[in-house]
Amino acid sequence: MKKVYESAAAALDGVLFDGMLIAAGGFGLCGIPELLIAAIRDAGTKNLTVASNNAGVDDFGLGLLLQTKQVKKMMSSYVGENAEFMRQYLSGELELEFNPQGTLAERMRAGGCGIPGFYTKTGVGTVIAEGKEVKNFDGQDYILEKGIFADLSIVKAWKADDTGNLVFRKTARNFNPPAAMCGKICVAEVEEIVPRGSLDPDMIHLPGIYVHRLIQGEHEKRIEQRTVRKREVA
Template sequence: MKKIYPDAATALDGLLFDGMTIAAGGFGLCGIPELLIAAIRDAGTKDLTVASNNAGVDGFGLGLLLETRQVRKMISSYVGENAEFMRQYLSGELELEFNPQGTLAERMRAGGAGIPGFYTATGVGTVIAEGKEVKTFNGREYILETGIIADLSIVKAWKADPSGNLVFRKTARNFNPPAATCGKTCIVEVEEIVPMGSLDPDTIHLPGIYVHRLIQGQHEKRIEQRTVRKREGV
């Protein structure tokens, strides 16, 4: 199967539709599929449900889709770095399903593994548990969380071979592997596509069986927050 496409718009061709659910990798601005996000914005697809740890920042990452009002609902853990996200949520323009970070990662992993639900103690006794089934195991309460199965996964990796075997770069691994597995179709953008056979099998983080389409591109790699200290003696 030919998996390599020339650009993000071509890779998304025939996959986008209004009201779809998208699982997006990344954490803050680290390891986000920025090229695919921009292409989804340009396509104008609307009423999206997006499962992602957060929504980027104002003007970059998933923040682009919030600015154009293409997102109807976010399934997220953290919203603190995006003023437009907070504004839309507080004004009732955006639906938000809060998930603890570990729960969100496991919901994606479970969906990709064919597991419809699992019990976790995280969130018991909080608003996270409202409306969910509660069971007791060994004297401790657990809530039922459902696996996420998305119409489309968009992720960012460091290297890939033509069959879609992926290597992620350090912390950019974050939510990308579980997000990749839970989509009915998975598109990956990478910094480099290397020849078949050049990746050591022991270094591959995600096998190509999960990857349907692949693009290579240039990435901006913004820093979300830069913290520095004064030089000593200055």
């Protein structure tokens, strides 16, 4: 099965459709599938629901899809750093489903494992629990959270072989593995594709069984928040 494609646009060809649910990996600007996001923007696919920890910044990452108003709903745990996100949400242009961070990751992982739902204490007694089933176990209340089954997963890894085995680097190994697992189709972008058999099996973070399409590309290394000291004058 051929998994390697020459570009993000080619890897998404025949996959995108209006109204789809997309699970996107990454945290802030770390480990985000920037090439695939740009290709979705260029394709003009609209009315998207996107499950992602956050929505990038105004001019980068998922913020690009907010600028073009291709996203109708975000399923997120953190919505800071993006003024356009805030503007659209407060004006009623964008739906928002808040998820505690661990709950969002587990909903993705559950979907990838074929688990339709699970109970968690996180959010009990808060607005997170509104409209959700509450069940008591050993004297403690838990709320039912549903697994996420996405139409498409887009993730970014450090290295891959041509079978789709993925290695993530440091913090990029946050939402990327569970996001990759929960999509009917998973498209991954990587910094380097290495020969088959050259990856240490013990270092593979996500097996290729989850990855359907793969691209290699150049990535921009942005810093989300830069903090520096004033120069000391002797």
